[in-house]
Amino acid sequence: GTGISPFIYTQNSLSLSVLFWGFFSSRYTVNTFFLSFYHVFTEPTFVSASWVQRTDDPDNEKIYVFFREKNSDHNREADPLISRIARVCKVDEGGSKRFFQNMWTSFLKARLVCGIPKESLYFNRLQDVYVMHADNWQDTRVYALFTSNWNSTAVCIYTIKMIENIFENSKFKGYNNNLPTPRPGTVRTLLFNIVKDHSEMADWVDSDPFYISTNNYTKIVVDRVQAADQRFYNILLLATGIKFRFLSSFAQKTLIVGSAERITAVNLQSCQEYSKSCEECVLARDPYCAWTNDGYSRNKFSLISLIALFPFSPPFLSFLQEPRNRTKREIPPLSSVHLRTVHSVPQGVPFYLSCPIDSYHAEYTWEQKGQKSPCLQMLTNCLHLIPSMSQEKYGTYRCISEEKDYIKVVGTYELIENQDPKKCSKSNTPDNWNAAPALIPEMTWITLLLALLIHSRGNA
Structure with missing residues (x-):
């Protein structure tokens, strides 16, 4: 219906339970009415909304809305978008018929900042939010996912206590007179004009990045697990370009x-x-x-x-x-x-050895006669290139992985000299690489040949 659903399905909108449908309506009684506050937004893009319950004070529960909007600062160096958090009382039914009819009377907003001020590094574009509720409502955590102009990603963590401190104690942006008692935005008052004209807080809700990545993540979900040491840990699940939701059973x-x-x-x-x-x-x-x-x-x-x-x-x-x-x-x-393979190879021919990569967290090396050489990683394989077989190249090779002080021999390979080239083990020679797709994927053949060519020239 009008005011409840967007005109097209791709348009951004929010919904939060049956009491708070969308961001433009509230159904608190049998008769549905719509509360509008377009005047406090500048081309907003809504990200998320959360209702934080207070078992000790249910009448003072708040609803928090996270969104991006157009930056009013037209400085060329300023980001065209800024992130914000808004707060409204759950029991807010709007003003009377005489004053501010169909408008929120407790709406306040503040800038949501994630960055490192000392380095002038900020992530201004809010992408997603996950709220992890706690038994004590003040300990409820907001995990906010931001991106920067250069598509880096950061996760900042805020507590409801931090957020409430700004809304309760900050000055109102653009309002320099003394504030009336009680404070606007908490209960109804005849001085609704302060909320209407100065709904933004002067102070920012800011936090340092908890996690920074060069990947352009767009979605975040947080789960909580208990470890063997009896402590609880929060697990961040991040995604790029897709929507997901966490369901627990x-x-x-x-x-x-x-x-x-x-x-x-x-x-x-x-x-x-x-x-x-x-x-x-x-x-x-x-x-x-x-x-x-x-x-x-x-x-x-x-x-x-x-x-x-x-x-x-x-x-x-x-x-x-x-x-x-x-x-x-x-x-x-x-x-x-581990694997142990014997290859019979004549002198003078190029050859390569390959072992599987079991873990991308491990560091792989090749060892032969006490000498270690780095691994040439090709997707799921670790390669060792030999431009030309010579007497000192024969012997035992071991592919070794090391991770967190744990050393494992992935494979052992024995290269022996073959006096008869007709009986050569050709499976790992350049002439027969096309016949070994399991060892080297098609997309890496050219790369491998170039690497062998460069390595060969460097030793010429």
């Missing part, structure tokens, strides 16, 4: 990801991916999974942070609670399970 936690074409449910507890060994499970640092002496588990006590708090050794497993009805199994250490 007793059985499992699911992330609902939506786009214009489809909606997908992503299980956040895919612990079976780390079923090979304890090392693999812990190094994954998946906050939704844990490892016990009987295997992986979707335990509520996850291993988050233990990899950073303790050395990588089995003793910390004693912190975990073992799940019931699980079959115990013996699994050899991951460091002892």
Whole structure:
């Protein structure tokens, strides 16, 4: 209906329960009426709205709205958009028929700032907000996702106590006279003109970035998990260019990801991916999974942070609670399970070795006769290029990964000299690279050849 839904489905709008529908209407009684405040906005783009409940004082509950609007500062160096937070009383039904009919009487707004003032670094464009409610309403946290002009992303955290401090104590922008008692924006008063003409706070609600990334994230969801050390940790889930929503159930936690074409449910507890060994499970640092002496588990006590708090050794497993009805199994250490391949290669031919990349958090190196060389990473493979086989190039090569002081031998390769070129192991020679798509994807063939060419010239 008019005033409730936007004219087109792509137009930005908000909805918040049946008591606060959209940002332009309120249904607090049987008769629906619309409260308008277009005069306090400048080309707004609404991002989110949240109703923060106060069990000890329900009549004083507030609704907070997060939005972007056009910046009135026309300075060339100023960002054309600024972010704001607005507050309105939940019980605000608008003014009387004589004064400010169909208009909010408690509406206030303040600038929402995320940045590092000392470095003149600001993220001015609010993209998304996630509100994590607490038992004490003042401890409720607002996780706000911002972007900058150069498409960097930052997450800033605000508490409702911080926000309320600005609305309750800040001066009104552009108003220099003494304020009446009680303060405008808290209860009805005949001096509604102050709220109407000076609804913006002079002080800003500001915070330093909690997280900064060069990725252009647009959506944020925050979850809370309990770790093996009994402490609670907040998990940030960020997305680029898609819409998602977090749904939690007793059985499992699911992330609902939506786009214009489809909606997908992503299980956040895919612990079976780390079923090979304890090392693999812990190094994954998946906050939704844990490892016990009987295997992986979707335990509520996850291993988050233990990899950073303790050395990588089995003793910390004693912190975990073992799940019931699980079959115990013996699994050899991951460091002892690796590939061993023998290649017979004649002298004078180029050759390469490849081992799989199990973790992108690890650092991979090649070792041969005590000498270490860096890994040439090609998507899911770690390569070692040999421009021309010579006597000193033969021997044993080991592909080694190191992550958080945990060292693992991923693969061992033996290169032996072949006196008969007709019986050469050609699977890893340039002439037969096209026959090994599993080792080198098509898009990397040219890159690999160029790398080999550059490396060969450098050693000429």
